[in-house]
Amino acid sequence: MSLHCEQCNEEATNFTALNRHMRAEHNVRGCVRCCNKQFSKHGLLVEHTHAHLNPACYSENCSRVFPDRKSMRNHFLMKHQKDEDKTLACSQCPSKFVTVYLLQCHKV
Numbered sequence: 001m002s003l004h005c006e007q008c009n010e011e012a013t014n015f016t017a018l019n020r021h022m023r024a025e026h027n028v029r030g031c032v033r034c035c036n037k038q039f040s041k042h043g044l045l046v047e048h049t050h051a052h053l054n055p056a057c058y059s060e061n062c063s064r065v066f067p068d069r070k071s072m073r074n075h076f077l078m079k080h081q082k083d084e085d086k087t088l089a090c091s092q093c094p095s096k097f098v099t100v101y102l103l104q105c106h107k108v
Contacts, residue, residue: 003032015042044068078102 003012007026012018019030031040034052039045047068050057059065059072062080066072077098086096088103097103 006031006033015045074102 003015003018004010005012005018005021005026007022007028010021010025012021015030015032018032022028022030029040031038032045033039034045034048037048039048051067056065064075066075081098083096086098088097088100090096090103090106092107095106097106
């Protein structure tokens, strides 16, 4: 994967240098594109590249493979968590969740 500016095609040696260049020269936040996805945070880009190097790096005991660590964690919390740990109840149905984030996603 090469790190280059999408506006002027200048190559950068690392993610921080690309970010600095795009802010200074184009007054925009730096980002890198891969697989039709845009990454503006270094950690998310690194996580994504791990999935390219080892497609099964984000997998669970149930043999499912996930695109990133967050998706894998959310699946685990929804499908493999004990019912007694699910303390947040939906007001519209009998579903229960471990985190507020998962409850909010469910409500949407």
